[in-house]
Structures are given as C-alpha cells and as structure tokens.
Amino acid sequence: SSFCFHKFGKEPPGPKSLPLAGNLLQLDLRRPWKTLLELSKKYGSLYTIYLGPKKVVVLAGYKTVKEALVNYAHEFGNRDQMLIMNEFNQGYEMRRFALTNLRDFGMGKRACEDKIIEECHHLIGVIKKFKGEAFDSALLLYCAISNIICSMVYGSRFDYDDPVFFGKKHKKTHQTYEFHKLSAASRKHTLGLLSHLKETLNPDKCRGVVDAFLTRRQSLEGSGITNSHFHNENLLHTIMNLFAAGTDTTATTVRWGLLFMARYPKIQDKVQEELRRVIGSRQAQVEDRKNLPFTNAVIHETQRVANISPVSLPHVAHKDVTFQGHFIKKGTTVYPLLASVLFDESEWEHPHSFYPAHFLDKEGNFVKRDAFLPFSAGRRACPGEGLARMELFIFITTLLQHFRFTPQAGVSQDELDLSPAMGIPQERSLIALRLGKDSWDHQ
Numbered sequence: 001s002s003f004c005f006h007k008f009g010k011e012p013p014g015p016k017s018l019p020l021a022g023n024l025l026q027l028d029l030r031r032p033w034k035t036l037l038e039l040s041k042k043y044g045s046l047y048t049i050y051l052g053p054k055k056v057v058v059l060a061g062y063k064t065v066k067e068a069l070v071n072y073a074h075e076f077g078n079r080d081q082m083l084i085m086n087e088f089n090q091g092y093e094m095r096r097f098a099l100t101n102l103r104d105f106g107m108g109k110r111a112c113e114d115k116i117i118e119e120c121h122h123l124i125g126v127i128k129k130f131k132g133e134a135f136d137s138a139l140l141l142y143c144a145i146s147n148i149i150c151s152m153v154y155g156s157r158f159d160y161d162d163p164v165f166f167g168k169k170h171k172k173t174h175q176t177y178e179f180h181k182l183s184a185a186s187r188k189h190t191l192g193l194l195s196h197l198k199e200t201l202n203p204d205k206c207r208g209v210v211d212a213f214l215t216r217r218q219s220l221e222g223s224g225i226t227n228s229h230f231h232n233e234n235l236l237h238t239i240m241n242l243f244a245a246g247t248d249t250t251a252t253t254v255r256w257g258l259l260f261m262a263r264y265p266k267i268q269d270k271v272q273e274e275l276r277r278v279i280g281s282r283q284a285q286v287e288d289r290k291n292l293p294f295t296n297a298v299i300h301e302t303q304r305v306a307n308i309s310p311v312s313l314p315h316v317a318h319k320d321v322t323f324q325g326h327f328i329k330k331g332t333t334v335y336p337l338l339a340s341v342l343f344d345e346s347e348w349e350h351p352h353s354f355y356p357a358h359f360l361d362k363e364g365n366f367v368k369r370d371a372f373l374p375f376s377a378g379r380r381a382c383p384g385e386g387l388a389r390m391e392l393f394i395f396i397t398t399l400l401q402h403f404r405f406t407p408q409a410g411v412s413q414d415e416l417d418l419s420p421a422m423g424i425p426q427e428r429s430l431i432a433l434r435l436g437k438d439s440w441d442h443q
C-alpha cells in the first residue's frame with residue numbers, strides 16, 4: 001500500500017557521520033549556519049545531519065522552508081521539546097496567554113508605541129552626553145531594549161545605571177552583554193519584583209503582563225481551579241523567556257542598522273534626506289512608515305543581512321511524514337535554516353550585499369518580498385514580530401533624526417567589520433554626531 005511505501009521511503013540524504021560525534025567536527029562552530037548553508041548546496045534543500053548522536057533534518061531555501069512551515073504546519077509546526085529547558089513551551093495555555101498579552105501590551109497598540117518613543121528619548125539623552133566621543137553601542141542599546149520588555153512586563157523602566165537592574169559595574173569588556181543579561185533576567189531579581197507587584201496588585205488597573213497573570217490566577221482560584229498553568233514557576237519562565245527572546249534579538253538588529261549606516265554613509269544620507277523631507281523634526285511614528293519607503297527598505301534590508309536567527313528555533317516532526325519525496329520519522333528534530341531563505345540566490349538579486357533596493361520598485365515604492373522571513377513563518381513564527389518591528393522602526397528613525405553615525409576615530413568605513421560572530425556585530429563602538437547643531441554645549 002502507499003502507507004508501506006511512505007514507511008520505507010528514503011530518508012533525506014546527508015554527509016557521512018562518525019558514530020558519536022556525528023557531523024559536529026565538520027561544523028564551523030563560530031558560524032554553524034555557514035556550514036549548514038554549504039551542506040545544502042551539496043545535498044539539496046532537505047538533508048540529514050547528526051549533531052553528536054542527535055539526528056537533525058535541515059530545511060533549506062525559501063520554497064522548502066515555506067512549504068514545510070506553512071503548507072505542512074501540522075507536521076512541522078511544533079517546537080522540539082527536548083531542546084527547551086523549561087516549561088514555558090510545554091503549556092499551550094501559557095503560550096496562548098503570553099501571545100494575548102504580547103498583543104495587548106505590545107502589538108499595534110498606541111500605548112506601547114509611546115513607551116518605545118519615551119525610551120528612545122532616554123537613549124538619545126544618554127548618547128548626547130558623549131558629545132561626539134565614541135561610545136559602546138552594545139551596552140546602551142541592550143539597556144534601552146530591555147526597558148521596553150520591562151515596561152510591558154512590570155509596567156516600569158529602569159535607569160541605565162540602575163545597579164539593581166543592570167548590574168553593579170558597567171564593565172567595558174566583552175562580558176558586559178552576558179553580565180547584563182544575567183542580572184536583568186535573574187531569578188532572584190525577578191522574584192523580588194514579582195512580590196512587589198503582587199503586594200500592590202489592583203485588578204482594575206493592569207500595569208503589565210505580570211499583573212494580567214496574577215489577576216488571571218486570582219480569578220481561576222476564585223472559581224476553584226488550583227492546578228492551572230498559572231503558578232509562580234511558569235510566570236518566572238514566561239518573563240525570563242520574554243527577556244531572552246525579545247532583548248538581544250532587537251538590540252542586535254538596531255546595532256546592525258547603525259553599523260550599516262556608518263559603513264554606507266551615502267545610504268545614511270538618503271535615509272536622513274527622506275526623514276527631513278517627509279517628517280522634518282517632528283517625532284516619527286509607525287504611521288509614517290508608509291510614507292518612508294527608502295527608510296523602510298533600509299530597515300528590512302538590515303534585518304535580512306543581519307540574519308540574527310539563522311536557524312530559527314528547533315522544530316520537530318509531529319508524526320511520520322513524507323515530504324518532497326523523503327521520509328521523516330516522527331520525533332525527528334527539524335531545523336528551518338532561515339539564513340538559507342534570507343540569502344536564497346534564486347530569490348534575491350544581490351543576496352550577499354547590503355542592497356536596500358531589494359525592497360523598492362523602479363519608482364522607489366516599497367515592495368514586500370516573499371523570502372523576507374527573519375521571524376520565520378507558520379504557527380510557530382515569532383510572536384514578538386509586531387513589537388520588534390515597531391521598536392526597529394522607532395529606534396532607527398528617531399536616532400537618525402538626531403545623530404549621524406560614524407566609525408570611531410582611527411577606523412575607516414572600509415575597516416568596519418561586518419562579519420558577525422554568532423550573529424552579533426563585533427564592532428562595539430560608534431560615534432554619534434549631532435545633527436543640525438554646531439556645538440554640543442548649546443542645546
């Protein structure tokens with residue numbers, strides 16, 4: 001029967017692997033996705049590799065990734081549980097709760113836009129204090145973007161030099177990033193904030209996701225349900241997940257945007273010309289996006305080339321499936337290789353260059369591109385997409401309305417290193433020059 005045929009259909013091809021190491025020794029450990037891309041050139045858009053003893057099926061190229069995540073959503077739309085260390089992703093109820101709350105506090109909501117604008121102005125104030133000296137863009141953007149999550153989750157922000165939230169020392173080492181992440185999302189610190197919110201909870205005046213969670217739990221308990229997913233451990237994981245998923249990703253993308261502007265000053269000129277012409281010195285708002293096609297194209301191209309989530313997150317084959325003529329067994333880990341979509345040579349005119357015209361037609365109108373999938377696709381696509389796109393737009397336009405970004409002294413444009421280490425720009429320092437003012441001292 002056809003069932004038997006499926007059962008014994010061929011598994012996706014792949015390179016020879018060693019018994020224990022699998023194909024690990026073949027991977028470029030700094031940029032594993034690069035090796036995965038190269039392997040797809042040899043073995044095609046669907047292939048098998050072994051990460052140690054673990055079998056992984058890699059999906060490569062726009063057509064295959066889209067077909068798997070959208071047309072075979074039931075088969076490939078599930079998260080690989082084995083690789084997730086906590087409960088957040090196990091509770092469907094929790095995912096739905098987090099999604100609803102991200103929408104209420106983040107997505108398309110004017111209140112959230114105001115929060116983002118407010119935070120952006122705190123950032124501008126801090127950047128101004130450098131008066132044209134080189135500053136560490138990683139540190140400041142990390143603080144600013146975590147504050148957006150803070151506002152949504154706790155209902156309040158923290159100063160960038162707040163020792164409790166951002167850590168006691170602002171050490172300028174390559175550790176800063178990790179250091180701050182740990183303290184921002186640390187268990188102890190989060191628990192402290194939670195108990196404060198719990199004590200001051202007013203179910204009629206919701207300050208953020210935590211309040212929504214606590215209110216929901218109260219009402220469930222009120223109706224006698226005590227074994228729901230709404231317990232402390234899950235709340236903690238939800239929060240820590242939001243920081244983990246929503247901070248580095250967005251902060252890193254904004255940094256790439258500023259770095260591309262410093263690297264390609266003529267493109268920066270064109271963005272600033274468009275901003276001056278269309279909105280002048282008034283605050284940019286998401287509504288303005290449709291009137292700013294070049295700026296919008298630059299932001300999209302930044303996300304494409306930044307490629308900050310090159311392998312998405314692991315999915316799993318939900319059942320035995322025959323896909324593109326190959327058999328994939330239930331439970332197999334599946335990697336949608338988003339890098340292969342964002343750099344797909346049959347989709348993009350100049351896949352390996354920073355080329356904003358990918359998103360413009362001949363008349364200079366913005367055009368959407370199918371293969372623009374930095375947030376993945378299908379039912380597991382990033383739930384923070386709406387918030388992230390809002391943050392990217394407001395931060396990049398507002399910063400470019402106030403400053404011109406250049407490499408630090410002694411570094412030429414051509415010397416700016418655009419090769420990422422694990423998706424993160426290696427360049428930390430940028431110089432921000434104030435626009436439209438001769439001096440830093442006269443405001």
Ligand code: HEM
Nearest residue numbers: 245246249250253309312313374375376380381382384388
């Ligand atoms: C430029 C910014 C961002 C990018 C490129 C990005 C990209 C992604 C990608 C590729 C995934 C995996 C999708 C899949 O498995 O198919 C993901 C998952 C996720 N993202 Fe984002 N993300 C960004 C910002 C955010 C923000 C701001 C938040 C929340 C505040 C967020 C929350 C999440 C969560 C909770 C998941 C896991 C969802 C699940 O397990 O189903 N992300 N993101």
